[in-house]
Amino acid sequence: MLLCLPLLAQNSGHLSVGEPQKVSAKRGAAVEAKIRLAVQPGFHVNSNTPSDEYLIPLKLTWKSTGALEAGPVAYPKPAMEKYEFSEKPLSVFTGNFELTAHFKVAANAPAGPGAAVGQLRYQACSDKACFPPKTVEVAVPYSVQ
Amino acid sequence: MSVLRLIAAISTALALGYVSVGCSPTPSVKAASVKPDKERKVAPDFALKDADGKLVHLSDYKGKVVIVDFWATWCEPCKIEIPWFMDMQRKNKDKGLEVLGVAMDDEGWEAVKPFAQSLGINYRLVMGNDQTAQMYGGVDALPTTFLIDRAGKIAAVHVGLTSKKDFEDGIEALLNNSAPGIVRDDQAGNAVVPPAAGSK
Secondary structure (H helix, E strand, C coil): CECEEEEEEEEECCEEEEEECCEEECCCCEEEEEEEEEECCCCEEECCCCCCCCCCCCEEEEEECCCEEEEEEECCCCEEECCCCCCCCEEEECCEEEEEEEEEECCCCCCEEEEEEEEEEECEECCCCECCCEEEEEEEEEEEC | CCHHHHHHHHHHHHHHCCCCCCCCCCCCCCCCCCCCHHHCEECCCCEEEECCCCEEEHHHHCCCEEEEEEECCCCHHHHHHHHHHHHHHHHHHHHCEEEEEEECCCCCHHHHHHHHHHHCCCCEEEECCHHHHHHCCCCCCECEEEEECCCCEEEEEEECCCCHHHHHHHHHHHHCCCCCCCCEECCCCCEECCCCCCCC
16 A cells, blocks of 8 residues: 655645655555645535536546556545535535545566656635635655565 | 745735735735725726627726626636626616626636526626736635726725625715716716816
8 A cells, every 4th residue: 555644745725735655566466545635724625526517626637657557546525515605515625635546556567666646636715715726746656666 | 826926916916905914824805895085096907808709908997887806617606796796787787887707717718608608697707817817916716806986996805705785885885976077877877977168
């Protein structure tokens, strides 16, 4: 399993991304990386399945994964929160939460270090205002044994 | 927002004279009521395209009270205020009120047009950009709404969801307070300036 350090590496506006821990994995092995995220108190981000078609979902996509083959990204169960500005509860993430990124190390992967690099897009609001969508880089370093 | 952009935004906003920076993570703005005339700053003019590609200048609206609403389709609080503005436009157009919605969607009209149609927005929309947002103090939080008086000066700014009554009170105050030289509105809602002395 790939685990992230509790240290928050990237603070972009209202959401911080934890710094991933470098992991070692064998060829052909299935691995997963926990990516820790923290939303600033008093704010929320839309979940990966927002309540309205116009709302921008939180989404992690991989740009390059090196010797890893990208699998699905698992998102936590969102909270349904009611805000002053919404007539119905919205599907959101607040506080600290984790994404789990699944990978498989390629059977013919060369030994040595690398990094899977992706982009996390999100859009944050308070209970009064919303802020433009942002994209932050997420890197999962690895080492193939 | 980068630190430099934030500093620039706050500096511009302070220069425009309508932002007070508090201790919260984001700049807070307190201007719920309409400012006295002598404290108002001239609203920066802009040239933005409407849905038909026609260039719209804020200065086109001089002589009118203008609500300039920075919004986006992904902004839920904006969706609360939009019907209010539609209602205000309907009730006060003949008195000289115009609402101008400045959309801040990166996807442009592709996102904004169907959204506007679904809500039946009855006022003019233009596509905003970062440059215009910077001119207005680095608009970051949406909705951000400026009330512009008939002389083209910023009379109030509301950041975030505001009460309908605050808008109504501000508009009423501005509509009832004609700019110097403006006597009344004609039937079409245009400001009528009295002819200069000696002219026919």
